[in-house]
Amino acid sequence: xxxxxxxxxxxxxxxxxxxxxxxxxxxxxxxxxxxxxxxxxxxxxxxxxxxxxxxxxxxxxxxxxxxxxxxxxxxxxxxxxxxxxxxxxxxxxxxxxxxxxxxxxxxxxxxxxxxxxxxxxxxxxxxxxxxxxxxxxxxxxxxxxxxxxxxxxxxxxxxxxxxxxxxxxxxxxxxxxxxxxxxxxxxxxxxxxxxxxxxxxxxxxxxxxxxxxxxxxxxxxxxxxxxxxxxxxxxxxxxxxxxxxxxxxxxxxxxxxxxxxxxxxxxxxxxxxxxxxxxxxxxxxxxxxxxxxxxxxxxxxxxxxxxxxxxxxxxxxxxxxxxxxxxxxxxxxxxxxxxxxxxxxxxxxxxxxxxxxxxxxxxxxxxxxxxxxxxxxxxxxxxxxxxxxxxxxxxxxxxxxxxxxxxxxxxxxxxxxxxxxxxxxxxxxxxxxxxxxxxxxxxx
Amino acid sequence: xxxxxxxxxxxxxxxxxxxxxxxxxxxxxxxxxxxxxxxxxxxxxxxxxxxxxxxxxxxxxxxxxxxxxxxxxxxxxxxxxxxxxxxxxxxxxxxxxxxxxxxxxxxxxxxxx
Numbered sequence: 001x002x003x004x005x006x007x008x009x010x011x012x013x014x015x016x017x018x019x020x021x022x023x024x025x026x027x028x029x030x031x032x033x034x035x036x037x038x039x040x041x042x043x044x045x046x047x048x049x050x051x052x053x054x055x056x057x058x059x060x061x062x063x064x065x066x067x068x069x070x071x072x073x074x075x076x077x078x079x080x081x082x083x084x085x086x087x088x089x090x091x092x093x094x095x096x097x098x099x100x101x102x103x104x105x106x107x108x109x110x111x112x113x114x115x116x117x118x119x120x121x122x123x124x125x126x127x128x129x130x131x132x133x134x135x136x137x138x139x140x141x142x143x144x145x146x147x148x149x150x151x152x153x154x155x156x157x158x159x160x161x162x163x164x165x166x167x168x169x170x171x172x173x174x175x176x177x178x179x180x181x182x183x184x185x186x187x188x189x190x191x192x193x194x195x196x197x198x199x200x201x202x203x204x205x206x207x208x209x210x211x212x213x214x215x216x217x218x219x220x221x222x223x224x225x226x227x228x229x230x231x232x233x234x235x236x237x238x239x240x241x242x243x244x245x246x247x248x249x250x251x252x253x254x255x256x257x258x259x260x261x262x263x264x265x266x267x268x269x270x271x272x273x274x275x276x277x278x279x280x281x282x283x284x285x286x287x288x289x290x291x292x293x294x295x296x297x298x299x300x301x302x303x304x305x306x307x308x309x310x311x312x313x314x315x316x317x318x319x320x321x322x323x324x325x326x327x328x329x330x331x332x333x334x335x336x337x338x339x340x341x342x343x344x345x346x347x348x349x350x351x352x353x354x355x356x357x358x359x360x361x362x363x364x365x366x367x368x369x370x371x372x373x374x375x376x377x378x379x380x381x382x383x384x385x386x387x388x389x390x391x392x393x394x395x396x397x398x399x400x401x402x403x404x405x406x407x408x409x410x411x412x413x414x415x416x417x418x419x420x421x422x423x424x425x426x427x428x429x430x431x432x433x434x435x436x437x438x439x440x441x442x443x444x
Numbered sequence: 445x446x447x448x449x450x451x452x453x454x455x456x457x458x459x460x461x462x463x464x465x466x467x468x469x470x471x472x473x474x475x476x477x478x479x480x481x482x483x484x485x486x487x488x489x490x491x492x493x494x495x496x497x498x499x500x501x502x503x504x505x506x507x508x509x510x511x512x513x514x515x516x517x518x519x520x521x522x523x524x525x526x527x528x529x530x531x532x533x534x535x536x537x538x539x540x541x542x543x544x545x546x547x548x549x550x551x552x553x554x555x556x557x
Contacts, residue, residue, distance in 0.1 A: 211458070422455040423501075431488045439476045442501055443457040 037251040038118040040258075041126050044247020047240045048129035052079050052136060054236030058297075059140040060434075061230025062290065062342040064222065066424025066442050067144045068434035074139040074151050079132040081152060082159035086131045091124060093164035100176035103168050115173060116250045126247060127167075130187060133244075134163045134195040140342035141199030144209050145421050148429045150414045157404050158198060166194050166393050181370025181382070182389040183363055185261075186248035188305030188355030189393050196349025197394050198401040199340065205405040206414055208339030210421055219334035222341070225440075227289055234293040241265055241300045245307045260367075261307045265300065268307075268319030272299020275323030283327065291327055294343045298326035301348055302355035306362060309369045314362035321358070322351045353390045360386035445540035445556060446514050450505040451479060452525040452533040457503050460524030467520040469507060477504040483531040502533065508540055510553050 056075035060068045082090075088108055095113050096103030106112030114120040135155045142151075169175040170182060170190050184190055213219055224230060245265045246258045276295020281287045299319030306318060329346025338345070360383030363373035370385075372378025408414050415421075420428030424442060427433060433440075452460055457474065464472065478499040485498035509517050518535055526532050545555040 427486065427488065432490055433488070436490075439478070440501075441476060442454040443503060 034118060038122045040252045041116070041118045041122045041247060041250055044243035045122065045126040045129050047243025048126065048133065048247065049079075049240075051129075051133055051237050051240030051244065054233045054238075054240055055133070055136045055140070057229045057233025057236060058293075059143060059233070059342050061226040061228070061233060062140070062224035063143050064424070064442075065225040065435055065438075065440045066426055066433075068225065068426065069432060070148065070425035070429050071139060071143050072434075073148065073430060075136055077152060078135045078139060078155040078159075081155045082132040082135045083128050085156055085160040086128045086164070087124070089160050090131060090164040091127065093161065094127070094167040095172050097174065100174055100179065101168070102165050103172055103174075113172075115171075118250060123250070126250075130191055130244075131159050131163050134191045134198075135159050137192070137195030137344050137348050138199040138202055141196075141340045141344035142202045142206055143341045144425065145415055146202075146206055147413055147416055148425075150408045150412060153408055153412065154202070154404060158194075158401065162198070162397065162400050162404075163190075163194055166190050166396065169393070170389070177385075177389045177392070180385050180388070182385050183309060183359045183369050183382070184305045184356060184389070185308045185359075186245045186304045188301060188352045189390055191352075192301045192304060192348040193352030193356065193390060193393055194397050196345050196347070196352050197397040199344040200338070200349050201398045201402040202405050203338055203340050203345070205402065205409060208337065209341070210418065212339045213337055217337060224290065224341075230290065231293060234296055237297060238269055238300065241269070241304075245304055249308070257308060260312075263312055264307045264310060264315035265303055267312055267315040268299040268303030268322070269296045270299070271316045271319035272296050272302065272323035272326070275320040276327050277323075279324050279327040283331075291330070294326050294330070294347055295323035297347045298322035298351045301351040302358060304352075305355040306359040309359055309363040309367045309373075311362070311364075314358075318355065318358045318362065322354055325350050325354055349394075353394065356386050356390040357383065360384070445543060445553060446509055446511065447538050447540045448505075448507045448509060448514070448517055448521075449536040449538070450507075450521050450525070450533060451477060451502045452505065452521070453527075453531060454501050454503045456525045456527075456532075460505070460521055463520040463524035464507075464517065467516040469509070469513060469517050469520060471507065473506040475504045475506075477502045481531070481534070500531070508543060508556050510556055 052075060056072050059071045059075065063071060091109060091112055092104065092106040093102050095115060096105035097113060098104030109124060112120060114123060116123040135158050167190050169177040170184050172178065209222065211220060212222060242262055242265065246261045249257050249261060252258060273292050273296035276298065277287045277292040280291040299322045302318050302322035303315055326343065326346045329350045330343050333340050333345060359369065359373065361374045363369040363382060364376050365372045369382065371382040373382050374380060405414060416425060416428055479502050480498045480500060483500060485496065485500055488495045488497050507517055514537065521535055542551060543555045544551045
């Protein structure tokens with residue numbers, strides 16, 4: 001039944017293209033290519049938008065039932081606020097002209113620059129979905145204790161200013177990191193390290209949840225309330241990543257690049273999950289599913305920068321290291337007294353940096369990178385540029401977002417009261433519960 | 445033999461358990477409970493319509509003890525659960541007519557200890 005479609009559809013498309021060629025109308029052919037590329041970028045944008053649902057489910061599943069409604073409201077609203085802010089000013093800061101530090105033209109998409117070969121509106125939607133992803137990473141790290149209106153303020157600042165500045169450095173033609181040949185294909189640094197380190201400084205300023213650390217400073221487990229929800233969220237994110245990475249090509253071409261990127265993305269996620277499982281099994285005796293799922297996300301974050309520049313085997317290696325990094329990163333944060341309920345910092349911050357560095361190790365000039373990486377005879381030059389970029393972006397985000405969170409704490413307050421935290425933010429912030437009619441233990 | 449029933453704030457359960465452990469009371473049953481007392485409750489809203497919630501979440505502890513453990517158990521629960529705020533909870537102490545351990549068939553004080 002399905003066979004006829006496979007045979008007929010390409011034939012119809014060939015006829016259409018042939019018709020164009022016969023008319024000897026090059027412009028019309030270019031318009032068709034642009035149309036196909038726009039369609040591809042739009043489909044990818046829709047997939048990246050759906051990652052918002054993935055973040056929502058992962059974060060809701062990994063926290064306690066009494067705060068589920070609150071985290072989902074944050075996930076919902078940060079995408080809405082980020083889209084509006086990115087339209088009004090963010091896009092202009094990111095892709096406008098004005099210098100190597102920040103763009104200053106095209107506010108409100110009025111005469112905005114379009115570095116892509118596709119419709120500017122499709123390109124905007126794709127970039128806005130990225131901006132929303134960077135903003136929503138922080139919700140998980142600061143979950144279960146951050147005031148809702150403080151979160152709205154934070155999300156407006158990161159999507160209007162901080163994320164676009166980092167994006168300008170790397171992805172606009174005149175950015176200073178782009179000028180050095182810094183390679184970040186789909187945003188290990190721009191999106192994930194930015195979100196991850198913002199989550200890190202946020203949770204440090206906010207302090208740990210009540211009961212997370214005992215009197216002796218040792219970490220207590222605060223188990224998430226729904227592993228099935230979290231698992232669905234990871235699958236949704238993985239699915240969305242097939243838009244995030246392959247869509248960053250911004251064109252279909254002959255299909256080779258998008259195919260390679262999709263394959264690499266998948267391989268790194270699988271390797272990350274397997275290695276995280278093996279690591280947690282060896283260290284703690286059981287194949288913990290929550291950590292295994294974090295491993296898949298770690299692999300996805302790590303392959304985001306190098307996905308177009310490396311071979312499949314390299315993608316497996318990059319994802320595998322990511323899986324180990326995430327397990328050790330979670331343990332490290334527990335050791336130093338930083339409370340990150342969903343592992344946002346190890347997944348997005350640490351692996352964002354790792355993925356960025358891996359470009360300098362396995363990247364290849366033949367695949368579009370500025371120089372060959374360490375393992376392909378290019379020496380340490382590319383690795384040095386990658387390290388410089390990752391360090392500068394991380395420091396910039398920690399400093400600027402630290403200032404933002406400290407200002408919010410001083411003015412409108414960052415953290416809910418102790419009584420509200422104990423009863424749950426669903427009742428305190430929203431006056432409604434995620435699971436009305438169920439009896440939920442709130443003994444922690 | 446007495447059965448001690450206590451209703452406490454859910455988030456105080458860990459503190460109460462620690463105090464009981466210190467008083468060498470290791471056996472208890474814990475269930476979720478809904479209840480109302482002086483604390484009155486709070487207001488939720490759903491789609492703009494207010495909902496009066498006057499049954500609050502509490503935790504119910506049941507501990508069966510021999511006579512000489514009654515006072516230490518009560519003291520431990522108070523030590524763990526008291527904040528001085530309305531809503532700290534109540535303790536009820538009732539006579540226990542009999543107690544049987546299913547595994548061995550023992551009954552009375554031996555079965556409790």
